[in-house]
Structures are given as C-alpha cells and as structure tokens.
Amino acid sequence: MSDFSSLGLSDWLIQQCKQMGINKPTPVQENCLPAILQGRDCMGCAKTGSGKTAAFVLPVLQKLSEDPYGIFCLVLTPTRELAYQIAEQFRVLGKPLALRDCIIVGGMDMVTQALELSKKPHIVVATPGRLADHIRSSNTFNMKQIRFLILDEADRLLEQGCTDFTKDLEVILSVVPAKRQTLLFSATLTDTLQELKSIAMNKPFFWESKSEVRTVEELDQRYILTPEKVKDAYLVHLIQKFQDEHEDWSIIIFTNTCKNCQILMMMLREFDFPAVSLHSMMKQKQRFANLAKFKSGVFKILIATDVAARGLDIPTVQVVINHNTPGLPKIYIHRVGRTARAGRHGVSLTLVTQYDIHLVQAIEGQIQAKLQEYSVEESEVLKILTQVNVTRRECEIKLESTDFDEKKEINKRKAMILEGKDPDLEQKRREELEKIRNKRKKFKQRIHESIQKKQDAIKRKPQKKKRLLQEEGSSHQSHETGE
Numbered sequence: 001m002s003d004f005s006s007l008g009l010s011d012w013l014i015q016q017c018k019q020m021g022i023n024k025p026t027p028v029q030e031n032c033l034p035a036i037l038q039g040r041d042c043m044g045c046a047k048t049g050s051g052k053t054a055a056f057v058l059p060v061l062q063k064l065s066e067d068p069y070g071i072f073c074l075v076l077t078p079t080r081e082l083a084y085q086i087a088e089q090f091r092v093l094g095k096p097l098a099l100r101d102c103i104i105v106g107g108m109d110m111v112t113q114a115l116e117l118s119k120k121p122h123i124v125v126a127t128p129g130r131l132a133d134h135i136r137s138s139n140t141f142n143m144k145q146i147r148f149l150i151l152d153e154a155d156r157l158l159e160q161g162c163t164d165f166t167k168d169l170e171v172i173l174s175v176v177p178a179k180r181q182t183l184l185f186s187a188t189l190t191d192t193l194q195e196l197k198s199i200a201m202n203k204p205f206f207w208e209s210k211s212e213v214r215t216v217e218e219l220d221q222r223y224i225l226t227p228e229k230v231k232d233a234y235l236v237h238l239i240q241k242f243q244d245e246h247e248d249w250s251i252i253i254f255t256n257t258c259k260n261c262q263i264l265m266m267m268l269r270e271f272d273f274p275a276v277s278l279h280s281m282m283k284q285k286q287r288f289a290n291l292a293k294f295k296s297g298v299f300k301i302l303i304a305t306d307v308a309a310r311g312l313d314i315p316t317v318q319v320v321i322n323h324n325t326p327g328l329p330k331i332y333i334h335r336v337g338r339t340a341r342a343g344r345h346g347v348s349l350t351l352v353t354q355y356d357i358h359l360v361q362a363i364e365g366q367i368q369a370k371l372q373e374y375s376v377e378e379s380e381v382l383k384i385l386t387q388v389n390v391t392r393r394e395c396e397i398k399l400e401s402t403d404f405d406e407k408k409e410i411n412k413r414k415a416m417i418l419e420g421k422d423p424d425l426e427q428k429r430r431e432e433l434e435k436i437r438n439k440r441k442k443f444k445q446r447i448h449e450s451i452q453k454k455q456d457a458i459k460r461k462p463q464k465k466k467r468l469l470q471e472e473g474s475s476h477q478s479h480e481t482g483e
C-alpha cells in the first residue's frame with residue numbers, strides 16, 4: 001500500500017492527517033487522490049466509513065493552498081448535519097491555511113448566510129434547497145469561478161426521494177462554470193451512474209471498491225423475526241441487555257416516521273434510558289443540540305429517521321437497530337454503515353415482521369451477504385410485553401395531546417408555499433383524486449365480485465348436473481329394488 005507522500009500529497013497536509021490519526025491512505029484515498037490532484041473529474045464508490053470525505057477534502061486543500069481564492073470549492077450534501085460534519089473536516093485538515101468556510105443549510109438564518117457568502121469564503125458546504133434559494137434571491141455572490149464542485153452522497157442528491165433535490169440542483173448547475181473539476185462520492189453510486197456522468201462530463205476517473213459484499217467485514221449483521229406488536233418489547237429488551245453487558249455503549253435506532261421516532265424516544269425515556277431523537281419535524285437548533293448530546297456520550301441512544309442514515313461519522317456507535325426493515329437495500333446499507341466505521345467492529349440488528357421477509361431477501365441480494373438470526377430469550381421479552389405496550393400507548397396519547405400532527409400539517413403547507421403551490425387548492429386536488437381513486441376501487445371491486453359470482457355459478461353447474469344424475473340414478477335403483 002502506498003503512503004500519502006507517494007500519492008503526491010504535500011508535507012503540511014500529511015502532518016495534518018497525522019494529527020487526526022490518519023497515517024495510511026485507505027483504498028478510496030489511494031486510488032482517487034492522485035486522479036484528483038492531476039485535475040481529473042472523479043467518481044468514487046466505496047463502503048461506508050472508508051474515508052471518502054478525506055479523499056476529496058485533502059486534494060481540494062492542496063490545490064487551494066497553491067492558488068487561494070473564494071469561492072474555490074462548493075460541496076453539496078443531502079442533510080444539514082452532514083454539511084456541518086464536512087465543513088469541520090475542511091477546517092481541521094485545512095487549519096494552517098486560515099481557511100474560511102461557510103455552511104449554507106435550511107433552518108438557519110438566511111440573512112447571516114447571505115452576508116457570509118458575500119465575503120467570498122474559500123469553501124461553501126451546502127444543502128441544495130437553501131443554496132438554490134440564495135442563488136434565486138441574491139446577487140451579492142457568484143459561483144462563476146469555482147474550481148471544484150463536489151457532490152457527497154451523490155446518488156441521494158440525484159434521486160427523487162421524499163426530498164427531491166433535482167430542481168435545486170438544476171439551479172445550482174446553471175451558475176457554476178462548465179470548466180471545473182467535479183467529484184462525486186457515495187457508498188452506493190452504481191444505480192445512478194448515467195445521471196452522474198452527465199454532471200461529471202470530463203471523462204471522469206471512476207473507482208469502485210472491488211469486494212462483492214457491499215457492507216464492511218467488521219459488521220456483524222443480524223435479524224430478529226418478531227410480530228409487529230412485540231417489536232417494542234424486543235427493542236426495550238435489547239437496549240437493557242446492552243446496558244447491562246457493556247460499560248461503554250452507544251446505539252442508533254432507525255425508524256420510519258418522525259412521529260414514530262418521537263414516540264419511541266418518549267417511551268424509552270419512560271424506561272429511564274438516556275435517549276434523544278433526530279428527525280425533520282424538529283427545529284434545526286434542537287437537531288444540532290441532540291446530535292451533540294449523543295456525540296458527547298451524555299445520551300447513549302439516538303433515535304432517528306433516515307435523515308441520519310447517511311454520512312454521519314460517530315466512531316463510538318457500536319450498534320445500529322433497525323426498528324423497521326428498510327424498504328430499500330440502499331437505505332439499509334447506509335443505516336448499518338453508521339457503525340463498524342474505519343476498521344472498528346459493530347453490530348446491526350434488524351427487526352423483521354412476517355410481512356418484511358421479502359425486504360430482507362432484497363437486502364441480502366443487494367449486499368451479497370446473509371443476515372444471521374440473533375437469538376433472544378423470548379420469555380424475557382414476553383415478561384415485559386404488556387408493560388411496554390401500555391407505556392407506548394400512553395406516549396401516543398401524550399403526543400396526540402400536543403400539536404405534533406398540527407405542526408406536521410403546517411410544515412407541509414409551508415413547503416407547498418415555498419414550491420409556489422396553493423395549499424388549499426392542493427388539498428382540494430388531493431380530495432378529488434382520492435374520490436376518483438375510491439370510485440375506481442369500488443368499480444373494480446364490483447367487477448371482481450360479478451366475475452367471481454359467474455365463476456362460482458360455472459363451478460356449481462357440473463356439480464348440480466352430477467347431483468341430479470345421482471338422484472336420478474338412486475331413484476332408478478330404488479325402483480329396481482322396490483324400496
């Protein structure tokens with residue numbers, strides 16, 4: 001394996017790496033660093049926790065030190081927390097440069113951000129939505145000179161998931177120069193390769209880690225088969241077990257909705273577990289505060305939606321629990337990748353109901369590995385089942401008495417207004433669509449019922465015939481026997 005110096009990295013950066021415990025390049029760094037330093041576009045696909053961030057931060061810092069100006073580099077990333085984490089890596093590794101960076105994410109003050117942008121920072125790290133807002137509304141900065149455009153978690157930025165970044169990306173791509181170096185990184189690039197190639201147009205250097213298994217070797221991947229109603233009891237039991245057996249422990253629990261996340265947090269606190277939550281219905285300041293509490297080890301449990309599934313680098317996390325089986329293998333890969341990072345060991349536990357078995361099969365197909373069953377003393381789980389379910393119900397009632405659902409509705413309306421839609425018209429449109437859907441459903445049901453009736457009648461016919469023949473036969477016989 002080469003060292004950083006043979007890859008062309010400057011001594012001052014090698015010293016900075018050493019201070020961070022980064023002594024030898026990881027494969028993604030070893031392969032992508034020289035290509036980026038040569039000025040090539042680059043697409044890097046490597047497993048979670050394999051050092052992709054430093055693979056782009058280091059060459060950008062080196063090039064910046066040779067020709068420092070602002071705005072030199074723009075990094076786009078799907079979540080706000082990730083933007084802060086990336087900016088921190090730039091700051092730490094780029095300390096000798098007196099680096100000026102600026103973080104542009106939603107949920108924070110827009111005027112302050114506009115002011116920072118106008119001061120021409122070297123590095124801008126942004127989520128696409130907020131940066132596009134600044135581009136649309138301000139002329140106090142421009143991105144005409146940027147040398148590097150980086151898309152971290154690039155496949156997510158191009159996907160049309162629940163947050164669709166594609167329109168904002170178009171706005172951003174329209175203001176950055178065509179002559180630039182584009183760097184795209186993720187642990188799951190392959191299914192968006194074609195779209196990515198249209199962004200990194202300059203014959204990109206493509207590197208993908210060779211191993212067949214898409215998750216890291218150090219990760220012990222387990223599942224627990226459970227009925228839906230027993231899931232929470234399993235969760236409480238598992239956490240209790242980790243708490244009893246380990247002195248130093250730290251767990252991330254992923255769940256599917258903001259509401260579920262909130263309820264689970266309340267429920268675990270009722271059992272005196274030190275838990276905090278992270279989801280998109282929370283105020284941004286609370287999100288940062290909760291993440292900081294978890295990172296510092298004051299709170300040992302983070303319950304999150306998929307907003308925390310990608311990129312977050314918290315070395316102390318030993319266990320990831322999937323409270324729901326992820327619907328997409330890709331999401332599974334990122335979620336479980338929050339543990340077993342940078343060569344450390346970790347465990348992932350996925351709670352699977354009988355309806356999720358096909359999802360597990362899809363995950364196994366994609367990661368090229370089998371999940372192993374995790375054995376649990378069921379009698380121990382059953383002992384706490386009623387208490388856990390009652391506590392959950394109490395938490396649900398408590399949450400219903402707050403304005404949580406109302407807030408969700410308000411947030412939805414706000415998002416629509418920002419998209420230029422009229423929320424009331426949208427509501428009417430949705431109701432109309434629902435009516436049409438229901439009519440179609442009823443129509444289909446009626447057709448299905450009438451087909452069913454006809455089929456039953458056809459089935460009955462030969463039986464009727466047979467019965468008549470049998471009756472005829474027996475009356476014939478009885479005539480013959482004189483009965």
Ligand SMILES: Nc1ncnc2c1ncn2[C@@H]1O[C@H](COP(=O)(O)OP(=O)(O)OP(=O)(O)O)[C@@H](O)[C@H]1O
Pocket residue numbers: 020021022023024025026029046047048049050051052053054186187310311312313315337341342
């Ligand atoms: N060469 C190295 N040697 C040791 N540790 C490293 C090295 N490079 C990076 N690290 C550390 O590895 C950890 C994971 O790195 P990073 O967050 O960049 O992973 P990633 O590949 O981006 O993961 P993900 O796909 O989950 O975003 C970080 O704490 C980082 O400081």
